[in-house]
Amino acid sequence: MVKVKICGLTNLEDARWACQQGADLLGFIFVPTSPRNILPAQAAAIIEALRAEGCQARCVGVFADAPASAVQETAAQCRLDLVQLHGSEPPAYARQMPCPVIRAHRVRGPVSWEELLAYPAWAYLLDSFHPQSAGGTGQAWAWEVLEGAVPAVRLIVAGGLTSENVAEAVRRLKPWGVDVSSGVESRPGKKDPAKVRDFIRQAKAVSNGGEDAEAGD
Numbered sequence: 001m002v003k004v005k006i007c008g009l010t011n012l013e014d015a016r017w018a019c020q021q022g023a024d025l026l027g028f029i030f031v032p033t034s035p036r037n038i039l040p041a042q043a044a045a046i047i048e049a050l051r052a053e054g055c056q057a058r059c060v061g062v063f064a065d066a067p068a069s070a071v072q073e074t075a076a077q078c079r080l081d082l083v084q085l086h087g088s089e090p091p092a093y094a095r096q097m098p099c100p101v102i103r104a105h106r107v108r109g110p111v112s113w114e115e116l117l118a119y120p121a122w123a124y125l126l127d128s129f130h131p132q133s134a135g136g137t138g139q140a141w142a143w144e145v146l147e148g149a150v151p152a153v154r155l156i157v158a159g160g161l162t163s164e165n166v167a168e169a170v171r172r173l174k175p176w177g178v179d180v181s182s183g184v185e186s187r188p189g190k191k192d193p194a195k196v197r198d199f200i201r202q203a204k205a206v207s208n209g210g211e212d213a214e215a216g217d
Helices: 012-020 040-052 068-078 113-117 166-173 193-204 211-215
Strands: 003-006 025-029 058-063 082-085 101-107 123-128 155-157 177-180 185-187
Touching: 003 012, 003 193, 012 025, 012 040, 012 193, 025 040, 025 177, 040 058, 040 068, 058 068, 123 177, 155 166, 166 177, 166 193
Parallel strands: 003 025, 003 177, 025 058, 058 082, 082 101, 101 123, 123 155, 155 177
Antiparallel strands: none
């Protein structure tokens, strides 16, 4: 079954609801220019509360070209399970991370898997390209550039997903996971409970061909 990441969480209510609805990963954005930016102390309090309530979802910190020391400090403070890198961080940077890395790649054309997989990452996230934004654009990319040429890796599809098109994305691309932020919001940083529920249900209603078994959890 495909994994679902609800990203851009800014408050406990939304994070708790996403976990209750079956989200596998919860994303917290530590990028000052993002409308969904959250302070480490705020994220740490949310994650601590979720853990106390028994939430088993992996918590992911999203960063873009932050100093490695700042990411390390935030990961420790928030007890992050994964770090997602959205900037121009080199491979050596990723090797300094205290937890597994999700490498984000903004799709502008055919994906060079040889180049992408040379990056030391636990999973690879494909997002829409926008010259002024590292993510969260709400725009889908051309899925056809990916179909039929995906290696057996943890591939996460992001960019313009909603409850209306996520099932199609899972059927066509057979990813390990899907990622959504703006597609389940009522406004930037505030999730719509019905949209979160419907997105997770639609995503998990479709078989992704067993990629999770091949690549592991």
